[in-house]
Amino acid sequence: MKYNTVIFDLDGTLLNTLDDLRDSLNEILTRKGYSTRSLEDVKHFVGNGVRNLVRLSVPEHCSDEEVSLILEEFKEHYNHNMQNKTRPYNGIMELLLDLNRFNYKIAIVSNKFDSAVKSLANTYFGNLISVAIGESTDIKRKPAPDSIFTAVEELGSDLNRTVLVGDSETDIRTAKNAGIACIGVTWGFRCREVLRSEGADFLIDTPRELLTLI
Numbered sequence: 001m002k003y004n005t006v007i008f009d010l011d012g013t014l015l016n017t018l019d020d021l022r023d024s025l026n027e028i029l030t031r032k033g034y035s036t037r038s039l040e041d042v043k044h045f046v047g048n049g050v051r052n053l054v055r056l057s058v059p060e061h062c063s064d065e066e067v068s069l070i071l072e073e074f075k076e077h078y079n080h081n082m083q084n085k086t087r088p089y090n091g092i093m094e095l096l097l098d099l100n101r102f103n104y105k106i107a108i109v110s111n112k113f114d115s116a117v118k119s120l121a122n123t124y125f126g127n128l129i130s131v132a133i134g135e136s137t138d139i140k141r142k143p144a145p146d147s148i149f150t151a152v153e154e155l156g157s158d159l160n161r162t163v164l165v166g167d168s169e170t171d172i173r174t175a176k177n178a179g180i181a182c183i184g185v186t187w188g189f190r191c192r193e194v195l196r197s198e199g200a201d202f203l204i205d206t207p208r209e210l211l212t213l214i
Contacts, residue, residue, distance in 0.1 A: 003181075003214045005157040006099060007148060008129075009166035010110035010117060011046055012188030014092050015124060017112075018042055019085035024078040025057055028070055034058055043189050047168045049111045049141050050074065075113060082116060088124055089187055091207035096128040098211060105155040107131035109147035111170065131155055142170050145178035163214060172198040183213060 011017045018039055026036040037045075037057050045056040054071045055062075062070075099106055106129045110117045117134030131154045135141045139150055152159050164175040167188025172195065175182030184200030185207075186192045195203055202213055 003161050003163045004103075005105040005107075005152065005155060005162040006210075006214065007107045007109055007151050007162060007164050009164070009168070009171050009188075010108050010112060010120065010132075010134075012167035012190070013089075013165060013171075013185055014108065015086050015088055015120060017082070017086045017120075018046075018189070020078065020082050021046065021053070023084065024074055024081055025053065027077055028073045029057065031073070032058075032070065046189060047111065047170045049135050050078075050113055075116075079116065079119075082120060083123060086120070086124075089207065093128075095207040095210060096125060100128055104214075105130075105157045107151035107155055108133065109142065109151055109164075109174075110134045111141045143173035143177055145174060148174060148178040148180065165210065167195075169194055169198045172200050175201075183210065 008014050022037065022039050022042045025042065029036050045053045051067065051071055054074055055067050058067060058070060096106065108117060108121050108129055112134050114134035114136040118132050121129055121132035131151050133139060133147045133151055140146045148164065152162055159180060163181045163183060164171060165183045165185060167185045168190045172182045172184065181201040183202045183204060184195035186195065186203060186205050192203060204210055
């Protein structure tokens, strides 16, 4: 067995979170009198942390201070509404059950804020995933490799036997920065062409295909 550790991205890989992200974002934008954003907008804006999502969603004239205020309101609203429409992608729960049955070590690393990552991981996956790491002041967000190194350490695993599974260019760059392979998933927030052009080591169209690669 080449790999014994699988690290997953969260949004766009394990969970389809777009509707709840859009709804919370648009709630705050509406409060401020700004134009709302479509699901397609949010799909393209996510992946580099929630501050980047907010910055791209508000008018260009917004100051950094206003972005920070909107971000805090967004976080508060999202914390209470992030499980309204969010669901695991088809086949994900079956995949996680199989990985556990075969004794793989599993973690999540995400650029979503850490408290949301831990809450969503616990709610949707319970004890199927033992380590979940999000953006915080202690760990640089992806594509910095810090979250990968932390996850591997917490799992008591070996970087040389670890693979990252994600849906975006950020995930591929993170894997490269950590010196590990990346499996790109085509059901998430980025298209196959983006994943291929970024240099994903493998591409899969369904969760079941992951088992054949590792």
